[in-house]
Amino acid sequence: MWKLLNVHCGVPASQRTVRLALQTLTPELVNARARRILHRRVYTNRGSNDLIHIDGYDKLKPYGIAIHWAIDGFSRKILWLKAGPSNDNPQYIARFYLNFVKETKRIPRCVRLDDGTENGIVRDLQTAFVLSQQDSTDMPPFLRGRSTGNQRIERFWGSLRQTVCEFWRNYFREMRSSGELDQLNPIDIQCIRLCFLPVIKYQLMVFQSTWNVHRIRAQRNCQVSGIPSVLYHQPQVYGYEDRSLPLSCNIGILQEIIDEYSLEYPLYGCENDFLDILEEITGVDKHAFTLPTNVREAHELYVSLKECLNGYRI
Secondary structure (H helix, E strand, O other): OHHHHHHHOOOOOOHHHHHHHHHHHOHHHHHHHHOOOOOOOOEOOOOOOOOEEEEEEOOOHHHOOEEEEEEEOOOOOEEEEEEEOOOOOHHHHHHHHHHHHHHHOEEOOOEEEEOOHHHHHHHHHHHHHHHOOOOOOOOOOEEEEOHHHOHHHHHHHHHHHHHHHHHHHHHHHHHHHOOOOOOOOHHHHHHHHHHHHHHHHHHHHHHHHHHHHOOEOOOOOEOOOEOHHHHHHOHHHHOOOOOOEEOOOOHHHHHHHHHHHOOOOOHHHOOHHHHHHHHHHHOOOHHHOOOOOOHHHHHHHHHHHHHHOOOOOO
16 A cells, blocks of 8 residues: 555655554454454355356467466356467457357356457447347446456466466477477467367366366355356256346347357468468378377477478468
């Protein structure tokens, strides 16, 4: 508080003055802090689909791979977990959201997202879907703010980082240090995506399926405990409800919206020019490439491709 007043507010106050002011204005909080019994905020939702959180993970982007996911705030069920060449393109993010809407035929009551351009289409779609409902809602269609303030997402990124992402960060760092990977070479980045994305996608799928069936233990600052998938699909068992809204258009109209406003990731996450070169070199149709299933196979394929593509540019 002392630094905030001096640096950001331009109020020349000493530490002693600020301490005395706090003791006068909020004595109960000062005493609680002195006894180390501050209470953490309790995160609350009124049921599944009341508020879903979406965000991106950027730590692998220097190596050509980006991750994006969504979590239901009430149940903590992972709704999608995707890896591809980008999480900055708003049309890719819109495709994840619209595929979720198409699969469930429901609209989440509110979406919590970062205040970035990559979420622009999702914000507009969510607003249009919610405002088209005849029954009024007491929540805004979306909430936005800094990723560091997105409590649910940041907590789960910690789990994902320990389980999957930290291994790959270290692995790609070693490849860079050994000279196998040049991050400034577009060919190297395309090879990384072709070789390692299938393995990373599989690991993310395992993480998602495992997370959604594990039991979340009871905590003092946790609204409800249990298995995420059960909490999400059967909130009434715990005294809550599914807060989603019905889809206001038919599937045909929704498909037109999907085609108009969103994009799928490119094949293998790679550029067409790169795949055309591989097709010419190998004589194999680019839709029929045999992809690696583990880290060893991915690395061997990467080394082989680097040798074959030496001298090529895209």
